[in-house]
Amino acid sequence: MDFDVAIIGAGPMGSFAADMISKKGWRVALIEEHRKIGIPVQCAGLVTPRVFELVDKKLTVVNRIRGAEIYSPRGRELLIDGKETEAVVLDRAAFDREIAKDALFHGATSFLGSTALSGVRTKKGIELSVQTPDKLITINCKILIGADGIRSNVAKWFKLPRAESIVRGFEAELVEVDCDPRFAKIFVGNHVAPGFFSWIIPSGETTRVGLCVERGSAYHYFNKMFQSGESSRFLKNSRTISFVAGAIPFGLLRKTASDNVMIVGDAACQAKATTGGGVYTGLVASKLCADTALLALEADDFSQRFLKRYHRNWKKAIGKELKRGLYAHKIYRDLIDEQMEQIFELLDNEEILDLVSEKGDMTFPSNIGKHLLKKEPKLLKFATPVLKSLFR
Numbered sequence: 001m002d003f004d005v006a007i008i009g010a011g012p013m014g015s016f017a018a019d020m021i022s023k024k025g026w027r028v029a030l031i032e033e034h035r036k037i038g039i040p041v042q043c044a045g046l047v048t049p050r051v052f053e054l055v056d057k058k059l060t061v062v063n064r065i066r067g068a069e070i071y072s073p074r075g076r077e078l079l080i081d082g083k084e085t086e087a088v089v090l091d092r093a094a095f096d097r098e099i100a101k102d103a104l105f106h107g108a109t110s111f112l113g114s115t116a117l118s119g120v121r122t123k124k125g126i127e128l129s130v131q132t133p134d135k136l137i138t139i140n141c142k143i144l145i146g147a148d149g150i151r152s153n154v155a156k157w158f159k160l161p162r163a164e165s166i167v168r169g170f171e172a173e174l175v176e177v178d179c180d181p182r183f184a185k186i187f188v189g190n191h192v193a194p195g196f197f198s199w200i201i202p203s204g205e206t207t208r209v210g211l212c213v214e215r216g217s218a219y220h221y222f223n224k225m226f227q228s229g230e231s232s233r234f235l236k237n238s239r240t241i242s243f244v245a246g247a248i249p250f251g252l253l254r255k256t257a258s259d260n261v262m263i264v265g266d267a268a269c270q271a272k273a274t275t276g277g278g279v280y281t282g283l284v285a286s287k288l289c290a291d292t293a294l295l296a297l298e299a300d301d302f303s304q305r306f307l308k309r310y311h312r313n314w315k316k317a318i319g320k321e322l323k324r325g326l327y328a329h330k331i332y333r334d335l336i337d338e339q340m341e342q343i344f345e346l347l348d349n350e351e352i353l354d355l356v357s358e359k360g361d362m363t364f365p366s367n368i369g370k371h372l373l374k375k376e377p378k379l380l381k382f383a384t385p386v387l388k389s390l391f392r
């Protein structure tokens, strides 16, 4: 049970790193507590096609989305129409499985139904205690990658920082939802989804309906989507196939690597606080994490000093977007419904909607902020409390 690299978590980030490292001939252990990769799905599966520049899994696309209908607390609708494919909806379970399959094809060893119970640093590297379905085993490795999601034990064991904030989510897969398959629907408001938003995403044969909230019970607000408000009119005849709860961590961690250890994906808070999207940014970081692991293996240097380059590199690639997203989220979560209505009123004009359609980018959503402020400087007043706190 000696490996060069052990990865805890066979979500997309863990499997992608496992694939890249095993492809180069190193011995990789991929440890996943669930018996089946990809299950349960805790994701709406909405990503930009840019994801396929990193992992070519287009066959897992179940729908193409060209825009969004965004509803204010009182039901004012803004239509953002990109006219062509702006985003795709993934079969997330299949997506995760396909990436893991690549890793196994390239020689990684999978431990499914196996929970990593503890990890300690030894003279030789890291020693993990893993409960497999039939026995307790010890796995030794030179590098440990924690791709173990929001409740990252790896971060806990090795005293790496944790999330600044989280949003809790609840999502269901439904049939018989009355909506245009080309557009996602987004609903905002403090009585709808406090501190975040709810969504209806057409996903091929089914529709994903869900939300995340920063305050209160996600389940409570999820039920409300069917009973009242703008969302309810689309869900009148719907029937539920499955549902799932989850959470997304946000923050810009000051450290994601220490001696022999790196964390990636949700374990490292690499999702965007603007949209909750973590797949693309996590994959970017996962590639950089694997690149560093490969360099470290070649150099036979697993010190924090060496592995720190991973932290620097992912911060360079996605740090700016995550940081801006955190500011935008801080502004957004403190808005009262009346202020949201005022913002919708300012945005509800043809020129601005065209601008959003043209310049809006789900991968880097914060970019649109500066264009909007230029076009409509009145929007700045909503950011004042956060700007003031920044200067303080």
Ligand SMILES: Cc1cc2nc3c(=O)[nH]c(=O)nc-3n(C[C@H](O)[C@H](O)[C@H](O)COP(=O)(O)OP(=O)(O)OC[C@H]3O[C@@H](n4cnc5c(N)ncnc54)[C@H](O)[C@@H]3O)c2cc1C
Pocket (backbone or CB within 6 Å): 008, 009, 010, 011, 012, 013, 014, 031, 032, 033, 034, 042, 043, 044, 045, 046, 047, 114, 115, 116, 117, 147, 148, 149, 150, 153, 169, 170, 171, 210, 211, 212, 245, 246, 247, 248, 264, 265, 266, 267, 271, 276, 277, 278, 279, 280, 282
């Ligand atoms: C409701 C909801 C909707 C979302 N919608 C979107 C969206 O539309 N688009 C988007 O881009 N992102 C979305 N996200 C975010 C996205 O799902 C995550 O950012 C992404 O899944 C993170 O992947 P990961 O590989 O880091 O972690 P995960 O996918 O969480 O994988 C971690 C894995 O580690 C395993 N694990 C944990 N601890 C152990 C252990 N001790 N031993 C063994 N295995 C362990 C877990 O079983 C799990 O399989 C959503 C999230 C939620 C909650």
